[in-house]
Amino acid sequence: xxxxxxxxxxxxxxxxxxxxxxxxxxxxxxxxxxxxxxxxxxxxxxxxxxxxxxxxxxxxxxxxxxxxxxxxxxxxxxxxxxxxxxxxxxxxxxxxxxxxxxxxxxxxxxxxxxxxxxxxxxxxxxxxxxxxxxxxxxxxxxxxxxxxxxxxxxxxxxxxxxxxxxxxxxxxxxxxxxxxxxxxxxxxxxxxxxxxxxxxxxxxxxxxxxxxxxxxxxxxxxxxxxxxxxxxxxxxxxxxxxxxxxxxxxxxxxxxxxxxxxxxxxxxxxxxxxxxxxxxxxxxxxxxxxxxxxxxxxxxxxxxxxxxxxxxxxxxxxxxxxxxxxxxxxxxxxxxxxxxxxxxxxxxxxxxxxxxxxxxxxxxxxxxxxxxxxxxxxxxxxxxxxxxxxxxxxxxxxxxxxxxxxxxxxxxxxxxxxxxxxxxxxxxxxxxxxxxxxxxxxxxxxxxxxxxxxxxxxxxxxxxxxxxxxxxxxxxxxxxxxxxxxxxxxxxxxxxxxxxxxxxxxxxxxx
Amino acid sequence: xxxxxxxxxxxxxxxxxxxxxxxxxxxxxxxxxxxxxxxxxxxxxxxxxxxxxxxxxxxxxxxxxxxxxxxxxxxx
Numbered sequence: 001x002x003x004x005x006x007x008x009x010x011x012x013x014x015x016x017x018x019x020x021x022x023x024x025x026x027x028x029x030x031x032x033x034x035x036x037x038x039x040x041x042x043x044x045x046x047x048x049x050x051x052x053x054x055x056x057x058x059x060x061x062x063x064x065x066x067x068x069x070x071x072x073x074x075x076x077x078x079x080x081x082x083x084x085x086x087x088x089x090x091x092x093x094x095x096x097x098x099x100x101x102x103x104x105x106x107x108x109x110x111x112x113x114x115x116x117x118x119x120x121x122x123x124x125x126x127x128x129x130x131x132x133x134x135x136x137x138x139x140x141x142x143x144x145x146x147x148x149x150x151x152x153x154x155x156x157x158x159x160x161x162x163x164x165x166x167x168x169x170x171x172x173x174x175x176x177x178x179x180x181x182x183x184x185x186x187x188x189x190x191x192x193x194x195x196x197x198x199x200x201x202x203x204x205x206x207x208x209x210x211x212x213x214x215x216x217x218x219x220x221x222x223x224x225x226x227x228x229x230x231x232x233x234x235x236x237x238x239x240x241x242x243x244x245x246x247x248x249x250x251x252x253x254x255x256x257x258x259x260x261x262x263x264x265x266x267x268x269x270x271x272x273x274x275x276x277x278x279x280x281x282x283x284x285x286x287x288x289x290x291x292x293x294x295x296x297x298x299x300x301x302x303x304x305x306x307x308x309x310x311x312x313x314x315x316x317x318x319x320x321x322x323x324x325x326x327x328x329x330x331x332x333x334x335x336x337x338x339x340x341x342x343x344x345x346x347x348x349x350x351x352x353x354x355x356x357x358x359x360x361x362x363x364x365x366x367x368x369x370x371x372x373x374x375x376x377x378x379x380x381x382x383x384x385x386x387x388x389x390x391x392x393x394x395x396x397x398x399x400x401x402x403x404x405x406x407x408x409x410x411x412x413x414x415x416x417x418x419x420x421x422x423x424x425x426x427x428x429x430x431x432x433x434x435x436x437x438x439x440x441x442x443x444x445x446x447x448x449x450x451x452x453x454x455x456x457x458x459x460x461x462x463x464x465x466x467x468x469x470x471x472x473x474x475x476x477x478x479x480x481x482x483x484x485x486x487x488x489x490x491x492x493x494x495x496x497x498x499x500x501x502x503x504x505x506x507x508x509x510x511x
Numbered sequence: 512x513x514x515x516x517x518x519x520x521x522x523x524x525x526x527x528x529x530x531x532x533x534x535x536x537x538x539x540x541x542x543x544x545x546x547x548x549x550x551x552x553x554x555x556x557x558x559x560x561x562x563x564x565x566x567x568x569x570x571x572x573x574x575x576x577x578x579x580x581x582x583x584x585x586x587x
Binding site for chain 1: 523526542543544546547548550551552554555560561562563564566567
């Protein structure tokens with residue numbers, strides 16, 4: 001069941017009704033039943049994966065809790081080494097299931113070719129949202145091992161944490177310690193909160209249906225038929241692709257966070273207006289925030305404190321310089337994180353290169369920070385200079401565009417081909433109507449541009465700290481309802497639901 | 512110990528005023544890369560191993576917290 005379907009809207013309203021008419025104590029079980037029903041719609045095979053993952057996670061966490069003395073009989077004994085073995089075994093099983101879903105088909109086909117000597121087509125079950133709930137489970141288990149969280153004794157509550165329906169398909173990736181108390185507590189009906197949640201969901205539908213799916217028509221036309229295009233068309237297509245991905249993913253997050261807010265469960269923000277970032281590192285603190293936080297907590301930080309990394313740091317400090325010793329301790333985990341981030345998004349070589357591209361830029365800027373600081377001081381460039389900030393924002397956008405070019409076409413050879421053709425001089429396409437003939441017409445193009453301008457204005461206001469929903473709530477009643485109806489009708493009228501176009505799938509649902 | 516830690520970190524990270532806040536992490540003054548740099552500096556300078564469990568806000572929010580962590584780990 002996709003977020004963008006009448007079934008989903010019906011399901012959400014039915015669940016809201018059931019949730020608020022149920023006794024407060026059992027409301028978390030209503031959410032569990034709803035979430036299991038929602039996930040079941042994607043196929044019973046996926047339920048088996050989810051069930052096995054939940055079972056492993058539940059049993060391992062309890063076992064680690066007992067071994068480390070955080071659950072069960074009060075004891076001062078801490079069997080850390082045994083708990084570590086439990087952690088490793090559970091992670092092995094969880095990651096094996098994830099790898100099966102991610103690369104099972106390719107591996108089976110490769111083995112089939114070796115063993116049978118001919119091409120075979122393998123069929124592999126890919127459970128929806130497996131990356132997201134596996135990461136949620138791994139984070140929880142690691143926190144229990146490090147005693148940063150306590151094991152959940154109620155198996156049903158753990159299953160709810162793993163499969164809570166607004167977040168299971170595309171995140172945000174939750175942290176058990178923060179989310180579980182919100183899920184388990186029965187929330188009372190709050191009119192303002194319900195209105196705010198629904199408004200945010202409508203804003204998400206606007207981003208997805210009015211902007212992302214409209215831009216997708218043009219982007220697919222350009223990059224599916226790239227041999228027919230050249231020069232500025234690719235620049236136009238890439239800019240469209242960047243905004244398409246942003247509005248698709250962040251729109252989905254607005255729907256997820258908005259729906260969850262209705263139930264009184266505030267999920268973590270996954271986006272904070274990333275195109276206002278002035279550096280690559282800041283961009284990734286604003287884009288897919290919970291994935292970055294996950295890698296920081298469970299890969300970057302543990303690796304930074306690993307004894308072998310410290311030994312390398314000491315070597316650099318002794319033989320090169322103090323700052324080299326410090327920088328290498330930052331660089332090694334960053335490199336690992338970015339290769340893994342690339343592989344998380346896709347298993348092809350293009351995604352590895354994409355990860356190295358981002359990692360390389362961030363590592364290089366870390367090493368060059370003292371040089372930048374000196375240059376900025378010399379030329380009087382400070383953060384409060386408006387034009388300097390805009391220039392750096394444009395640079396970050398450019399960096400993102402190049403990264404998008406690496407993975408959008410599907411293979412690096414095509415990316416390289418487009419990368420060369422992009423410099424062809426053809427400014428006349430801006431004026432001869434070509435831009436309105438890329439699978440969409442002038443009306444579509446203008447609708448997308450106007451919708452993007454609305455998004456930009458809203459983002460500027462949010463960046464200034466304006467709470468738009470609260471401001472609207474203070475408007476006079478008729479004006480407020482005119483606005484609400486206007487927003488809903490804008491989505492219904494300008495949303496893309498044309499025949500032959502699949503508006504149901506979100507880009508990040510495949511990860 | 513507090514003075515020694517402050518002197519060391521101010522020398523390594525001249526752009527950061529470690530005395531400006533008692534909530535260096537919570538206020539966003541220290542990002543994850545700076546925290547890693549601090550871990551590396553303290554580990555190498557004081558010959559300690561900082562286990563992952565010690566990387567919590569309380570220990571990194573102030574010079575006082577950092578100095579207390581170094582002392583605790585030195586005595587282990």
